[in-house]
Amino acid sequence: GLCEHKYCGLGQHCVVNHETGQGECKCLDHCKPHYKPVCGSDRKLYQNHCELHRASCLKGYRITILHSEECFYKEAAGIGSSPIVTLRQHVNQRFPSMYKNSIGDMSWAATEVGPEGEDNCRLAEYRRLKTTILDLYDKRYMGSNSHSAHKDNMAARKQLVEVMFKHFDADNSGRVDAHELSQVIKQEGLSKDVFECTLFDLLKYNDVNDDEHLTKEEFYTAFVQGHRVESDLNSSSVMSQISVATVCQDAVLTCAIVGQARPPILWKRNNHYLNSLNLEDINSSGTWAHCELSSGESGAEDFGDDGSLYITKVTTTHMGNYTCHADGYEQLFQTHTLQVNVPPVIQVYPESQAREPGVTASLRCHAEGIPSPQLTWLKNGMDITPKLSKQLTLQANGSEVHISNVHFEDTGAYTCIARNEAGVDEDISSLFVEDSARKTLANILWREERLGIGNMFYVFYEDGIKVIQPVACEIQRHIKPSEKLLALQEEVCPTSPGEEVQRCVWSSAVNVKDKFIYVTQPTLDRVLIVDITSQKAVQTVSTDPYPVKLHYDRSHDQVWLLSWGDMERNFPTLQVINQASGRVSHHTVHTQPVGRHFDRVDDFFIPASSLIINHIRFGLILHQNEPIFHKIDLETTSYVKNISLREYNCIPKSVAYTHLGGYYFVNCKPDSTGATQPQLILDSVTDTIIGQNGDVTGTPYVSPDGHYLVTVDDRDGLMRIQIISERGKIQAPFDIHTNLHLSDLAFQRSFTELHQYNIFGSSGRQTDVLFVELGTGKVKMIKSLKEATRSYEWPWSNKNRVMVSSGLFGQYLVTPSRESLFILDGRLNKLNCEITDVLKGNVVVWVGES
Template sequence: MSQDNHSKEYLVSIMFSHYDRNNNGNLEREELEQFAENEDLEELCRGCNLGHMISYDDTDGDGKLNVNEFYMAFSKLYKKSLHTQIQLDRSYVGVSVVSLDKSLEVNHISARVGDNVEIKCDVTGTPPPPLMWRRNGADLETLNESEIRVFNDGSLYLTKVQLIHAGNYTCHAVRNQDVVQTHILTIHTIPEVKVTPRFQAKRLKEEASIRCHVAGEPLPRVEWLKNDEALNHDQPDKYNLVGNGTKLVIKNVDYADTGAYMCQASSIGGITRDISSLVVQEQPTPTTENEERRFFSFHNWGILVYEPSTCRPRHEIRSTDVIPGTQEYVCGVQGVPCSWGRAINVANRYVYVSQPDKDRVLVISEIQMVIVDVVPTDKNPVQLWYVPSLDQVWILNWRNEKDIDVKTVQVIEDAAQKKKHRAIRPEPIDAQFDIIQNIYIPEPQASLLIVKNVLVYSRAVLHGFVVIECQEPVTNRPTGQLLLDYLTDTVLAYKPNLLGKPTISPDSRHLVTLDKQDTGVTLVPMV
């Protein structure tokens, strides 16, 4: 009986929404009569018309039916019908007719990365209906994500939002998906600014240049200041701005040009500045060498460390050197070439480099330029990723000399710490470790995408969307690209004819596919 009443409740809700052609929350006589005429309802009952409901059920006498009056009309009808069958089920408390103000159908929300966001659903009814929240069709309550919660009052709560949380969220009554409210969430970030060099000394009449790297969402506006005052750009003989203002060139410097030059980035997320100091004098003070800026190149005979500003070698580690604290060679005895996998920078302190043929990862101190740790791994460690937020290095082991068959994954924790490290395995998937085809760790989030049953050749993340190029596991035949929602894993689109490697531009605003063919490589730009 209760289930039957709920079915009628849903039916009456649909009827009211369907009859209310102007969506003003009331039923006028003209609306009811016009609907009855269009649907030929008079043929069902001679002498009766839907408009007669105004005469019999308009309890407040305003010439129209509101939600409660419409409910009462059908409530009386249900009671008469049920009385002739069995006693009215006391659990039946009425019909919930949902409604939503036209001006509230689309709600725009703006938040900053790291904020907590609460979104209220304005879909109402009498009595209040249970609500459902969705994103790209996925029920948010079933995601089992700690940062996404739906409260008992129907509100949606997002904890410490990131750029991936931007997008559309919809809410509606559980039993009525016709009345839907859409919330468009926009996420912005505090602008990031970094100037180089921090300090420079120039002689009279020389030229000075300052670069300013700016990042943020939305893209910040760049301004230059000198000693906290706006720089006068209307002096082409003195100042030149390059690359949308991200490089400042000061020509023919004199003593008056000495000062603190500030690159200021501003957006809805806030204002950020970074300072570069310029000193003009007859005999410039030599700038101190940045000890942390070193380039590591890996050869079959060992490792060569360069000073990038001069491109001169500073130190070398030979293949026949013995690793400090061990009795192992860097690569082997004389005549044994080195074999390298991938090298990564870890917190500007260490360089991690894999040696697939020796089943290990070497840890090199960037300051001391020596090997400080050796981490044994599974067979053939090839790929390395560093996750700064977790201070972890993830390893993908091929287990074979070629990129075939399944692989294993290991993790090195506290990667930036001065300690003895070891590689551990993460929790198994389906009670197995050796079923991995590939992994992908987007930046800057520390989330993991593990792909099974399909070989992922390459993938990219663009503002909360994951683009995956797929290949058949055995033949390696390309099968197109998938577009996924990063948050819900919902497949949004499949492009079987888009073949190639998806690549994201450095500012994460453009997606380009590299389509490799026999005749060359074709770039397929996409916004």
């Protein structure tokens, strides 16, 4: 075209003048939006290099780049008239542009820019262009005996470059300008159709004095010394370095690759370039209990002019290995291992309790942090250790104070203190020892809490809802199908047309801040809300047909709801109920159509909050038969981006997540031949696939603290357990062989070991429960739990026998059979009791703290 060989300056592009029929250089209409702020010589702050050069073009005078921080400070202080918006840590370029300190006369370019002002010439491409030119002139002008001698012989290279310079310098002025470069480009056919770089990039990289000309010395530097950048680099910089940061603080990783004329520094994480990513999408998946942040502010990454990697408000998702290298010199690199420490977060149980003399009392403490916190106890401010005896002992590696045969003098405030390298946290558990005849307020309040509305299992089954106190296996309340909603005429489970017996059909339920239980009634196209304080059904929320799955996102006080549309899942939709814990009239809101399709949603996944992670920002949506995750912003319930799994031909089936390194573990559906493939590991920082999880196949589960990945593969009869270290390293699995065909798993904190978990697995086909100590691999079977509900009788999920634990400090678990309910004692690893006449009680919710 008319602009093919017209090379315009920075901040300009070529536009065809239809009157003259010639290509003309005009100022850019706009620049591609990305944020890499630079100071101009006019003391103004510009959004990026392109905006600076565009402003220079529009104003008609030269604006150079200043490397002082004066206008940054002016902007921060609100001084001057800088046109740029508030600073954000953003980079939207794959590779930092190598603009020069000044642009000289605007009539000719120091580099060629794309239509939006972007410089696409990377150093590796620049080197390839120069090598091609050297080879071209070597063949054309050097004798046949000298071919390729320039590659190994410095004298031969200098001789070749001397010939090239004479050819480039058409007017014999001793300098090569942009017009002469343009003529060579035309003669040799070196257009951008062939190379990302052009000969104009000689002016960008090698015009040392910015006079828009190449002297013979500058030309020599480009073609003779320019090939020795690698040897200029300091090879002693290639090393591993450990960097330690505390969560919520900023981290700076400095690359030690140095050398004369060093190219731009590129950073990788898990073999994916960070420089190329839109950092708006690299926010962490969680916000920390220690940070007063919104999750959108945490975890941004940026790149300094010195090649350093800046991570603001570090979280444990950022831990891991980062490598840096100079552009074009990947063989010379440095590895940074980023370790993230987390101050302890502590919780005690109970906060207070009242006991009569002679009975047993226990006070428990749980703390999480990195490194794992050490626990100590005080009684009324004094170290408890000297007072230890047969009556007063510490159990579970110091996490529990156990007092047998309590006396009045055992009354006191027991403080649990957790310490690690990053900080200290503490909490108080109060014990009151009082005679039964003295009903103090503390005694009464404790008994009401202990035996009242809290610490109950809610079981939803065909004949309504049973509220069960697990210690004594007492049924505290039975909400019948015919019971009316509070102050309303609606029934809990209206009679279906054509049915004589009034039955309930449930599919999923969630606890909302111990205030309400939301439970789906798929055949009634609604969600029922149960008030926990009154233990009554109080409201129904109309939904799309066949609501089947609920998830409560505590971060945003939202209940997410998946409906099928019909029993064949032909019209699935996602809806959200906002202000879920509020005592208001609730309704559903549809999410935006993901990928422009309402009707393809197969499932969704939102990571669970925990003691440390208390705010979740993003979730994943799975579509039917698509090798893609659709990432959603939970704050706006809007679509963010697609994450492709196509490279591995993986249609995701189920997902688990750990904040330690920020990994998603993806279970893929079998392919068309029925063959299974290993799990994929997805990096939530870069939203890219790291690779396969060895040969581990099956459904993933992650412990509440993120330290254990447990995978169940019924085909091979395997349970595979992987430890995830506090530095985010995924260790090799150890295997447990089982033929139980596990339906569901529940994690429970160990009662004997600090910072350890046990799991209980229910069988979808057999009558045994599997118990495993994750720390030791010890296995035990709890037998004779009767047959589960048949799979065809439970169409709502593949978990036809759930397993539900009782919270952070809970001792009991519940799992149903087809017609009974079994309560397990997790501390003693045995059956506690059976409650009969509970048909299809496969929806269970725990309410309470213990």
